[in-house]
Amino acid sequence: MTMSSDPEQPLASDGPLTTPGATEDDDSEDLLSPSPASSDTASILSQESAVSERAPSSTKSLEASTIEYIFENDRQYCNETYHMPNDEAEQTRLNILHQLYLLVQDGKFTLAPLTLTRPQATSSSRLSYPSTASSSSRIPRLRILDIGTGPADWAIAMAEQYPAAEVVATDISPALHPESIPSNLFLEIDDATLEWTFAEQFDLIHIRNMADSFPDWPFIFREAYKHLRPGGYIEVCDHAGLESLAALLPNSYISIYTAATQSAAECAGMYSNLPTEKSVAGSAGPAGGSRGPAKGGTLAHLHPHVLEAAGFKNVHVTKLHVPLGTWPKDEQRPDPRRLAMGKMWLIVVLEGLEASSLRRLTRELAWTVDAVRDLCEKTREEIMACHETKRCETEFRAVVAQKPEL
Numbered sequence: 001m002t003m004s005s006d007p008e009q010p011l012a013s014d015g016p017l018t019t020p021g022a023t024e025d026d027d028s029e030d031l032l033s034p035s036p037a038s039s040d041t042a043s044i045l046s047q048e049s050a051v052s053e054r055a056p057s058s059t060k061s062l063e064a065s066t067i068e069y070i071f072e073n074d075r076q077y078c079n080e081t082y083h084m085p086n087d088e089a090e091q092t093r094l095n096i097l098h099q100l101y102l103l104v105q106d107g108k109f110t111l112a113p114l115t116l117t118r119p120q121a122t123s124s125s126r127l128s129y130p131s132t133a134s135s136s137s138r139i140p141r142l143r144i145l146d147i148g149t150g151p152a153d154w155a156i157a158m159a160e161q162y163p164a165a166e167v168v169a170t171d172i173s174p175a176l177h178p179e180s181i182p183s184n185l186f187l188e189i190d191d192a193t194l195e196w197t198f199a200e201q202f203d204l205i206h207i208r209n210m211a212d213s214f215p216d217w218p219f220i221f222r223e224a225y226k227h228l229r230p231g232g233y234i235e236v237c238d239h240a241g242l243e244s245l246a247a248l249l250p251n252s253y254i255s256i257y258t259a260a261t262q263s264a265a266e267c268a269g270m271y272s273n274l275p276t277e278k279s280v281a282g283s284a285g286p287a288g289g290s291r292g293p294a295k296g297g298t299l300a301h302l303h304p305h306v307l308e309a310a311g312f313k314n315v316h317v318t319k320l321h322v323p324l325g326t327w328p329k330d331e332q333r334p335d336p337r338r339l340a341m342g343k344m345w346l347i348v349v350l351e352g353l354e355a356s357s358l359r360r361l362t363r364e365l366a367w368t369v370d371a372v373r374d375l376c377e378k379t380r381e382e383i384m385a386c387h388e389t390k391r392c393e394t395e396f397r398a399v400v401a402q403k404p405e406l
Ligand SMILES: C[S@@+](CC[C@H](N)C(=O)[O-])C[C@H]1O[C@@H](n2cnc3c(N)ncnc32)[C@H](O)[C@@H]1O
Pocket: 078, 082, 084, 086, 094, 098, 147, 148, 149, 150, 151, 152, 153, 170, 171, 172, 173, 175, 190, 191, 192, 193, 207, 208, 209, 210, 213
């Protein structure tokens, strides 16, 4: 999908986002990424195809050949510890998920009320850093950071839409990127769980689909706070898992899968280090917040008090409910966008069953590979059998928060 671009306009309004309605020029098919990895996927997408448009410009890419991957149980991993694979099937799943986020967010790449109109270096105290080395202009470039960028769909889209901005995208490993990427995009290998060392601050830091990647979210938010300019924004987006469907089917493989993967994530230390709301209320600044039990599962890090504990203000939470499956076709007034979302989310969920559980369940709960695959298959069959009738929706949440102005 090609987005219109006006560098002087805000990237998005800061008002609440509503689930978009169908419009005459909706073209949901354009949003779908190619190469579904399974037969379920193929049948769901049967007559839909898509072309991803990316203008070639530079080849600033990381050399994937210099990295040693780990092949384990027919999946490729970037290292010994990170639990998700980074093979082609997973990259394709993330490509589809990126397109789904765009659809859910009404075509907006970001919900941050960011403008590309930066103050002049000579006339404003808001500038806390000099212009970038790559820029000869006295007006500093807007700087955007994407943490855990994966296939870099979001970072590439932002760099293309805002050619005057400088976009840095980091990951612990290089993924499959297009051969050429925009010249204002800089892909870097960096582990976000270690102290961040960027020399210049950013205007926007974006973190998406990382719920299960960081055991210490308060650390991530404190580092982000340090590396934002005063007035800059953090945007963190994630989605729930199969909890709502599991709640409708308590005696099912879906509920076993959900409980097992949550338990494995907890064993791996996830959700264990979040401040409680009470502790934040009593804290006195960016480092405030004591350790306490996590609440809210995979979306627990997206509670406003977790960001407030790191010092952020103006926390704005957007919750959207995405249908799982093809049932929106039976709604009273079928909405093509909801139907597209339901299909895409179903594909992402089905393709993610094994990816999300294989390492976690074998390593943390000592399941056998066969037992995990068997559960995934049965869970897949159950989802395919019930998504039309159960009419389940999943919460997608985006939190935008601001580092206070000086
Ligand atoms: C589920 S993917 C999300 C990719 C991307 N943010 C998106 O929304 O498409 C998670 C990514 O985080 C990366 N990752 C995991 N742990 C990380 C860490 N400690 N530092 C940086 N990246 C990390 C993984 O390599 C993977 O590419």
